[in-house]
Amino acid sequence: MDYPPGKAPLAILIVAIVSGFLLLIYPAKKSAGNLQVWTFADSHFKAYQKVVPQFEKTHPGVKVDLQFVEGRAVTSRLRAAFASDLPVPDMLETEISSAGTFFLGPLEDVGFRDLTEELHKPRPDGPPWIERVVRSRFAPYTSRRIVNGKAEDHIFGLPHDVHPVLLGYRRDVFEKHGIDAEKLTTWDAFLTEGRKLLAKLNVDKSGDGKPEMNHYLIGLSDTDCGDLEVLLFQRDGQYFDAEGRVRMDDEIAVKTMLWYVPLVAGPERVGYPVGWNWELTDKAVQSDLILSYVMPDWLTGFFEQHVPSGHGKLALMPLPAFEPGGRRTSTRGGTMLGFTKKSKQFATCWELGLLMYFDIESRAEQFKELNILSPLKGSWDHPLLKAPKPYWSNQPLGQLFASQADNTPPQYTSPYIQLAKAKLGEALCDCVARYNAKGARGFEAYVRKRLKQSADELRLQMTMNPYQ
Amino acid sequence: MSNERTNSYSLWRHQQRLAPYLFVAPFMILFCVFGIYPIVKSLYLAFHVTNGPRSVVFTGLSNFRFLLQDPDFYSAVKNTAIFAFFSVFLQLPLSLGLALLLNSRWLKGRDVFRFIFFTPNLVGQVFVGVLAGVLFVPRFGLVTRFLHWAFNANLDMKLLGDPDLVMPALVGTALWMYVGFNCIYFLAALQSVDKELHEAAAVDGANRWQQFIHITIPAIKPVALIVVIMSTLGSFQLFELPFMMMGGPGPNKAGLTVVMYLYQRGFDIGNLGYASTIGWTLALIVLTISLAQVRISGAVRGQR
Secondary structure, three states, rough: OOOOOOOOHHHHHHHHHHHHHHHHHOOOOOOOEEEEEEEEOOHHHHHHHHHHHHHHHHHOOOEEEEOOOOOHHHHHHHHHHHHHHOOOOOOOEEHHHHHHHOOOHHHHHHHOOOHHHHOOOOOOOOOOOHHOOOHHHHHHEEEOOOOOOOEEEOOOOOOOOEEEEEEEEEEEHHHHOOOOOOOOOOHHHHHHHHHHHHHHOOOOOOOOOOOOOOOOEOOOOOOHHHHHHHHHOOOOOOEOOOOOOOOOOOOHHHHHHHHHHHOOOOOOOEEOOOOOOHHHHHHHHHOOOEEEEEEEHHHHHHHHOHHHHHHHOOEEEEOOOOOOOOOOEEEOOOOEEEEEEEOOOHHHHHHHHHHHHHOOOHHHHHHHHHHHOOOOOHHHHHHHOOOEEEOOOOEEEHHHHHHOOOOOOOOOOOOOOOHHHHHHHHHHHHHHHHHHHHOOOHHHHHOOOOOOOHHHHHHHOOOOOOOO | HHHHHHHHHHHHHHHHHHHHHHHHHHHHHHHHHHHHHHHHHHHOOOOOOEOOEEEEEEEEOOOHHHOOOOHHHHHHHHHEEEEEEEEHHHHHHHHHHHHHHOOOOOOHHHHHHHHHHHHHOOOHHHHHHHHHHHOOOOOOOOHHHHHHHHHHOOOOOOOOOOHHHHHHHHHHHHHHHHHEEEEHHHHHHOOOOOHHHHHHHHHOOOHHHHHHHHHHHHHHHHHHHHHHHHHHHHHHOOOOOHHHHOOOOHHHHHHOHHHHHHHHHHOOOOOOHHHHHHHHHHHHHHHHHHHHHHHHHHHHHHHH
């Protein structure tokens, strides 16, 4: 065949025509569902796949289209859809650090339905939902607006979880060296005994006078603020207050940073970063590299799945308190279920949401699979939560987490929450570098200055928001 | 019959005038929709602040004024400039060195080596970023273990967790990706150098080094300038590599680049107006650098 531009362009043209033709005769399958739900967590997706048939049975005519959409994709697709009036799902899950970004701007522009009234409605079978759920868990999904000098809270999402944090420790190692970890109820006590244990384990094998650091007491990062924020929340610290004002340079933040940095920096460090590569975490467990972990409930599920070396070796205990009688838990992470304003079937969506989130049986089943504690207080007495978990030295995981759940601190949100985390991380890096270089000399003054710098940079960015 | 002929001729003339526009129309429509409109809209947004899905508030030049006092922007520009500098000026000699090796007469299996050097470029920055994230893990990562074995480096060295080591890690990864790609350009340039010039120089008593300096380098200078310009432009658009290696800007913004900063402000915080401002500022920076490079290359061509 004689084609003037040549053989290669002819081949490309033929491929283009053939593929275009194939697309026409085999178009993308349109969803059969009439109620679209997005979730970003694979574990949630699998759990909800069991709930959906039950819901469809009791709601004839409703076909739920449950879709797994990757976390960042949810945020960017939803933001684009809200901005340009494109179709959005009827309901979707979004992660705690992204939720606040959707509350930016005037209330009427927020794409999620305000659930405040629905949550406060009296119910025929008992108190309203707002009283049945751990109250602090609404904080990350609440936007507070000042109207005529009065504060009004608008709740835009149902909390999926509480995510109480316990301390996961190497029971086998502690017991072998005669330490009853559960008696170490304060951080001072835990660190004192922990250092003695490390002194026994980290010996000088090479004969150079310095012990080989092959064991660390606790998995804490010296660059990422995730672990630091857990301990900050435990002490009632916050990035923002309930009105959205920056608080990350207050006295509690300074004290927490002063306490945290020597654990991960300097010659007396006891912390080692855990990271998110599970094969390497498994290797770390095999080699006894890290002897305890700051463990929210969801992380226990990941350990069970991806860290087989920890089976039977790890146990959980409440976090040591900062002072005797103090709070022994914190919180990390979270998911909310939001209902989009564009959905024309809110009543149906609400019922599905209640089944996914606030049905005792389905949440107990979810706990059995994922170790994620429901914020619904009534679900904590379910027998499945009392079942011993062999991985965790046969401890009743559900009961352990439930015992601390009501004490979890709130996490106040802001559209700038991700920036706040980044700024705290920067302050942490600088404080670690400073401590490594100069030790404790003048360290407190430096921490104050550095945290203030981060907080002021955040405040500067917030001045761009005319609605702030 | 005469009328039919006239009508047919004028119809043909009409079609002949319209035909070029019709052929060009599909491209122009797509280009206007996906090229021109976003550029114009971003210029509009650069003078506004967006907060939420629909609120767009006109703020004049305040975005640009804010940019000038924004410490995060300066960090991003600094990181990007450092990356571009080392990336380009390490790539150049490495790519040329590899090309010289590949061009050697004594080398067997030239095609195999060419494929090996070029392959990293084929897999894309996302794949390389994920791979590097695993290789650089402290204590267990292959690169960390190799550096410990070869140079007695600290096994706990955090190549992606230490702010001072992030940039070397990024530059090293980018070199691995792009040295082979640029080597192909140099190889083509080396193979086009007239061998008779080398023979004549050898007859005149020039040694290999002198031949390299006085014949090879001037001959491949145009290609070298193209490599520098393309590498610089590519470096200023750096985003995927640090994003995939560290999941974000890394410790203490050590991996924050201008494009990543634009992404954060636009898509993490939702301020598309400020993100557009950053985009236009980046375009101006890149334009300035490109014009400077073109001027230098024009000066060099004048010297030749």
